[in-house]
Amino acid sequence: MHVTRRLRMRNFVHFATSLSAVSLILAALVITCSQPANALPAFARKYGLRCSACHESWPMLNYFGQKFKDNGYQLMNDRDAPIWQNPGYWPVTFRITPIWHRVSTGKVLVDTYSSGIATPTGQAVQRVTSSGFDLSGLDFHTGGTLEKNISFYVLPSSDPTASFHFETVMGRLDNLFGSPWLNVKFGKFELDNLLSEKRILTLTGNGGIYQLYHFRPQGDGNIFGQMGDNQLGLEVMGHSYNDRTRYSAALLSSNDGQVELPYGSGYTGFFTASQAFDAGRAGVERIGFYAMVGEAPTTWLTQTGPSGSTILPGSGIGNKSFSREGFVGQFYFGPHVDLTVVTQHGEDNAWFGQGYGDFIDGVATANNTTGTTLPAGAQNPTWNGVLFEPHYVYSPQLIFIGRYETIRMSQQANGSGSATPTASNFGNISTYTIGYRYNPFMTSRAGFAWHNEYNWLHQDGTGPTLGLTSANINTSELLVGFDFDF
Amino acid sequence: MRTTLQNWTLLFGSAVLLAFPAAASAQLSTYDIETRIGAESHVGNVTGHAKDAALPYRRYCVGCHGPLGDGNGENADWFLTPMYQKPRDFQLGVFKCRSTPTGTLPTDQDLFDAITRGFDRSNMPQWNTLSKQERADLVAWVKHYSPRWANEKPGAPIQIPPEPEVTAERIKAGRDVFARVQCWKCHGVQGMANGPSASTLTDDLGRPIAPFNFTEGSRPKCGDTDQDIYRIFMTGLDGTPMPSFADNIKPDEAWDLVFYLRTFMRQHSKEKDLAKGLGLKPVDPNAPAPAASGQQ
Numbered sequence: 001m002h003v004t005r006r007l008r009m010r011n012f013v014h015f016a017t018s019l020s021a022v023s024l025i026l027a028a029l030v031i032t033c034s035q036p037a038n039a040l041p042a043f044a045r046k047y048g049l050r051c052s053a054c055h056e057s058w059p060m061l062n063y064f065g066q067k068f069k070d071n072g073y074q075l076m077n078d079r080d081a082p083i084w085q086n087p088g089y090w091p092v093t094f095r096i097t098p099i100w101h102r103v104s105t106g107k108v109l110v111d112t113y114s115s116g117i118a119t120p121t122g123q124a125v126q127r128v129t130s131s132g133f134d135l136s137g138l139d140f141h142t143g144g145t146l147e148k149n150i151s152f153y154v155l156p157s158s159d160p161t162a163s164f165h166f167e168t169v170m171g172r173l174d175n176l177f178g179s180p181w182l183n184v185k186f187g188k189f190e191l192d193n194l195l196s197e198k199r200i201l202t203l204t205g206n207g208g209i210y211q212l213y214h215f216r217p218q219g220d221g222n223i224f225g226q227m228g229d230n231q232l233g234l235e236v237m238g239h240s241y242n243d244r245t246r247y248s249a250a251l252l253s254s255n256d257g258q259v260e261l262p263y264g265s266g267y268t269g270f271f272t273a274s275q276a277f278d279a280g281r282a283g284v285e286r287i288g289f290y291a292m293v294g295e296a297p298t299t300w301l302t303q304t305g306p307s308g309s310t311i312l313p314g315s316g317i318g319n320k321s322f323s324r325e326g327f328v329g330q331f332y333f334g335p336h337v338d339l340t341v342v343t344q345h346g347e348d349n350a351w352f353g354q355g356y357g358d359f360i361d362g363v364a365t366a367n368n369t370t371g372t373t374l375p376a377g378a379q380n381p382t383w384n385g386v387l388f389e390p391h392y393v394y395s396p397q398l399i400f401i402g403r404y405e406t407i408r409m410s411q412q413a414n415g416s417g418s419a420t421p422t423a424s425n426f427g428n429i430s431t432y433t434i435g436y437r438y439n440p441f442m443t444s445r446a447g448f449a450w451h452n453e454y455n456w457l458h459q460d461g462t463g464p465t466l467g468l469t470s471a472n473i474n475t476s477e478l479l480v481g482f483d484f485d486f
Numbered sequence: 487m488r489t490t491l492q493n494w495t496l497l498f499g500s501a502v503l504l505a506f507p508a509a510a511s512a513q514l515s516t517y518d519i520e521t522r523i524g525a526e527s528h529v530g531n532v533t534g535h536a537k538d539a540a541l542p543y544r545r546y547c548v549g550c551h552g553p554l555g556d557g558n559g560e561n562a563d564w565f566l567t568p569m570y571q572k573p574r575d576f577q578l579g580v581f582k583c584r585s586t587p588t589g590t591l592p593t594d595q596d597l598f599d600a601i602t603r604g605f606d607r608s609n610m611p612q613w614n615t616l617s618k619q620e621r622a623d624l625v626a627w628v629k630h631y632s633p634r635w636a637n638e639k640p641g642a643p644i645q646i647p648p649e650p651e652v653t654a655e656r657i658k659a660g661r662d663v664f665a666r667v668q669c670w671k672c673h674g675v676q677g678m679a680n681g682p683s684a685s686t687l688t689d690d691l692g693r694p695i696a697p698f699n700f701t702e703g704s705r706p707k708c709g710d711t712d713q714d715i716y717r718i719f720m721t722g723l724d725g726t727p728m729p730s731f732a733d734n735i736k737p738d739e740a741w742d743l744v745f746y747l748r749t750f751m752r753q754h755s756k757e758k759d760l761a762k763g764l765g766l767k768p769v770d771p772n773a774p775a776p777a778a779s780g781q782q
Binding site: 047048049050052053063064066067075076077078079084241242243278279280281283284335336395396443444 | 532538541542544545546548549550560561564565569570604605606607608609610611612613614615616617618619620702703704705
């Protein structure tokens with residue numbers, strides 16, 4: 001018995017020693033095999049540069065990556081044209097993110113039941129929390145040059161159920177007349193936001209977008225002025241040789257990037273300019289502005305007879321105006337710390353504020369037809385917002401991310417003259433996001449990041465009251481996952 | 487079982503013992519390099535420090551130049567010569583683009599300019615988006631890889647006389663220089679990089695290398711001003727078959743040669759117009775080489 005026990009003990013010690021040794025070896029392997037990190041691998045493979053050359057942490061661009069993009073995905077080394085590539089080179093990258101996340105939404109209106117009764121007998125407000133394993137959508141990026149100074153980008157993108165759409169489809173004529181100051185882009189593309197939402201470092205539902213780029217006052221019908229969505233149009237942009245000075249001007253269809261002219265004939269202009277400065281040891285600092293000014297329809301022709309409201313697609317008229325403008329700053333404080341700041345002042349026409357513009361599933365909830373008038377006290381909703389996004393870049397393989405965004409209504413759509421004036425803080429938003437991305441390896445072939453993130457979003461007055469003193473909603477999400485592309 | 491383990495241990499140990507001296511003799515060790523981490527550079531009024539460039543080097547450069555600066559980054563094997571040149575081996579301390587005489591070290595400004603300008607027809611891009619301080623730090627970092635900087639001073643930059651006015655006579659004289667020093671043997675009689683020696687060229691490490699094709703429209707490797715081209719004749723491109731002609735051609739002749747080479751280039755220039763007016767023919771490889779001029 002004793003012998004057996006001793007033997008077992010020895011086996012256990014042996015096993016534990018082996019396990020420790022294997023763990024140590026694995027740990028050593030992980031540490032020693034860790035190499036500096038990556039980006040759009042199709043470009044990295046083409047040029048043999050690691051992702052960290054263009055990305056502060058992929059997918060966020062650094063200044064060098066921004067210049068590469070501004071040059072039409074060219075290094076400008078006279079080897080950009082496809083004729084110089086290995087004929088087998090195919091510029092395609094896919095990206096997908098398997099995740100686990102926990103979403104908790106406060107103040108959700110739910111049915112209540114009395115014992116033994118199958119139908120709801122009342123309603124209550126409660127927090128709903130769900131968690132589990134999930135997937136992001138799948139992106140297929142393909143981009144590069146068709147010839148020197150003629151570039152393209154096509155991005156079929158799916159939602160998590162593999163329903164595809166074209167996120168980006170554009171051709172670009174670069175360095176016209178031999179000058180970097182004149183480049184023309186045509187198609188569906190991302191707006192020239194210095195802080196790019198398409199290269200955002202965060203992935204949660206609310207933290208994975210910039211609220212400033214999508215904000216609409218509660219009940220507002222303007223779906224057209226979303227700076228974060230790719231838009232259809234034409235863009236002229238230019239930059240200095242070292243990309244310190246940049247400008248862009250785009251003419252867009254006011255249809256939020258949706259194809260087949262679903263709305264009308266409204267147009268939007270989007271303008272940016274920025275200047276970077278060499279600040280010695282701190283790095284290169286950039287400040288700039290953006291302005292989006294447009295008009296979009298509030299009236300639709302309908303097809304369903306005198307009582308119908310089913311609209312005729314593409315028939316939008318009665319265009320009304322909207323605008324968003326603000327400043328952008330990208331500030332570096334040495335090689336490890338940087339901060340991006342974006343401000344916004346936004347304004348929608350009063351008709352949008354009353355819900356005109358948007359239609360859902362072909363039905364206009366409000367239609368600005370002949371004789372319709374605005375209710376008393378209706379006014380242009382306006383708001384102000386600001387975003388702070390600091391990063392701590394420990395190394396090209398590890399970045400810590402923070403973000404604080406807040407949007408405050410400065411004028412509600414229903415003012416003091418209204419029969420039901422809206423509370424001044426109704427629809428205000430504040431959100432915090434923290435997280436980190438760790439790239440265990442970095443080569444010029446593929447990208448892989450272990451991503452960990454927490455987001456908390458607070459919204460004023462938009463929840464059901466149902467006897468509660470406050471209708472504010474708090475939503476949070478915790479997310480972990482593998483973000484990879486190849 | 488134990489015997490087998492011992493055998494494997496012995497075999498592995500022997501392999502390690504054999505491998506290490508070989509590796510050590512092939513390149514500098516991390517320890518050797520680390521001793522020079524205090525290296526500095528001086529570019530204008532900016533002082534660069536090697537120790538501050540570790541992160542930018544890792545971010546931007548290591549994929550090609552490698553962690554030891556020996557040009558053996560993970561991508562080096564994929565640059566197929568002669569179409570693409572291999573990444574520079576900083577440990578050798580030999581650089582193509584210099585303002586200093588052949589065989590000498592470049593100035594800090596030369597390295598700074600190379601990082602800023604990049605090299606056309608290679609995967610070395612223009613890093614002019616980096617701050618001046620970052621680039622100066624990277625210059626110091628590049629220097630810390632080679633012991634040459636610990637033992638030698640950079641050469642004195644060559645003097646470039648003022649550029650004379652372009653004339654038809656100067657272009658004709660430049661054609662004579664082109665014939666006399668036999669530029670055509672590598673660059674071809676029309677500057678198309680198809681001279682009889684072109685396909686045989688190798689760099690100092692024995693790797694195939696192509697001469698510059700003036701007609702392709704690319705920028706010359708070390709800059710595209712007339713002064714940059716002049717400088718290449720007089721300093722040579724160390725590590726490549728392009729020698730220094732400082733002892734063979736006079737400054738005035740070098741300017742003539744600059745003007746003549748401009749006539750090959752795709753970009754429109756006054757030299758091209760003058761050459762067209764002259765009806766200038768390519769040099770004849772079989773004709774006797776013209777004598778050196780007496781100009782100063």
